[in-house]
Amino acid sequence: MIPAAFEYFSPQSVKEAIGLLEKHGDDAKILAGGHSLLPIMKLRLAQPKVIVDIGRISGLSGIKADGQKVAIGALATHDAIERDAVLKEKCPLLAETAAVIGDMQVRNRGTIGGSAAHADPAADYPAALLALGAEIVATGPKGTRTIPAGEFFVEMLTTALKPTEIITELRVPVLARGTGAAYQKHPHPASGYAVVGVAAVVTLSGGKCKSAAIGVTGVAGKPYRATAVEKALTGQSLDEATVAKAAAHAAEGVDPQGDLYASGQFRAHLASVYTKRAVLLAASRAK
Ligand SMILES: Cc1cc2nc3c(=O)[nH]c(=O)nc-3n(C[C@H](O)[C@H](O)[C@H](O)COP(=O)(O)OP(=O)(O)OC[C@H]3O[C@@H](n4cnc5c(N)ncnc54)[C@H](O)[C@@H]3O)c2cc1C
Structure with missing residues (x-):
């Protein structure tokens, strides 16, 4: 349970951190809250020779409204996101999701940038980021680019980030009147x-579903949008029977993964159950 030896750097700016990533290439790893990286280093599943600790770079942890978006610094902790007044008012789905991550110690240290970059298939945020149509802002040697959440999560533990890029910000939309959102999760009893976790963003108009976005995590190797459910909900009145029928498609088109705790079949079943719950709750909030 002791990590392999590594060299430690604590850059004071994003530019300095990128310079270190360029210099050390595949030998280097960014450290943020350490709550995913350190456990795998202790198990020696990762043995970076160089650690670039971005935790002391100032200006990367703020949360602020910016027009029709809320901009969240990559170093914002889960706890800060759960408690933030701007997010609670303008995009409560993210605060609701942060509140059910791990335990208090994890929420105090873990960061949204670290969670997104790690792309754990059982992480909570990715479902919400997909349903919200969030943007991930990455900064590298050539400047800054914006990656839509739908293109960011490539496969298990793999994202569209380049090795010399750092997530500096995530942007989520301000939810409009008539739109409700909810995150519902079946937590692993130990970790x-x-x-399975399902985020639903539902917009109602004239008593019917104008649009629905459903993000699902935990079921497959990477988080996904349940597009078959979205299609089945659009244009419908969201009564319990209609939502249950649509939610039955929650694992359509994906390959549900099994492990010692839950088989793929059970995960697919849970996906339907939690999709139904998330959609009904989101719809009730949209009213
Ligand atoms: C006991 C326990 C329970 C947990 N339960 C949950 C849970 O219920 N739900 C959940 O979603 N998560 C859970 N987690 C994971 C937790 O949320 C982590 O904090 C999070 O996954 C990683 O964030 P971090 O800041 O700790 O990143 P780190 O561990 O520091 O880094 C993780 C990875 O991301 C890279 N990285 C970090 N920041 C950046 C950045 N800004 N740009 C580019 N790359 C970056 C690192 O190089 C590393 O590869 C749990 C963790 C523990 C230890």
Whole structure:
């Protein structure tokens, strides 16, 4: 349980951190809250020779409204996101999701940038980021680019980030009037990670579903949008029977993964159950 030896750097700016990533290439790893990286280093599943600790770079942890978006610094902790007044008012789905991550120690140290970059298939945020159509802002040697959440999560533990890029910000939309959102999760009893987690963003108009976005985590190797459910909900009145029928498609088109705790079949079943719950709750909030 002791990590392999490594060299430690504590850059004071994003530019300095990127310079270190360029210099050390595959030998280097960014450290943020350490709550995913340190456990795998202790198990020696990762043995970076160089650690670039971005935790002391100022200006990367703020949360602020910016027009029709809320901009969240990559170093914002889960706890800060759970408690933030701007997010609670303008995009409560993210605060609700942060509140059910791990335990208090994890929420105090873990960061949204670290969670997104790690791309654990059982992490909670990815479901919400997908349903919200969030943007991930990455800064590298050539400047800054914006990656839509739908293109960011490539496969298990793999994202669209380049090795010399750092997530500096995430941007989520301000939810409009008539839109409701909810995150519902079946937590693993030991770790708290999502066995299945479903984020729903539902917009109602004239008593019917104008649009629905459903993000699912935990079921497959990477988080996904349940597009078959979205299609089945659009244009419908969201009564319990209609939502249950649509939610039955929650694992359509994906390959549900099994492990010692939950088989793929059970995960697919849970995906339907939690999709139904998330959609009904989101719809009730949209009213
Ligand atoms: C006991 C326990 C329970 C947990 N339960 C849950 C849970 O229920 N739900 C959940 O979602 N998560 C859970 N987690 C994971 C937790 O949320 C982590 O904090 C999070 O996954 C990683 O964030 P971090 O800041 O700790 O990143 P780190 O561990 O520091 O880094 C993780 C990875 O991301 C990279 N990285 C970090 N920041 C950046 C950045 N800004 N740009 C580019 N790359 C970056 C690192 O190089 C590393 O590869 C749990 C963790 C523990 C230890």
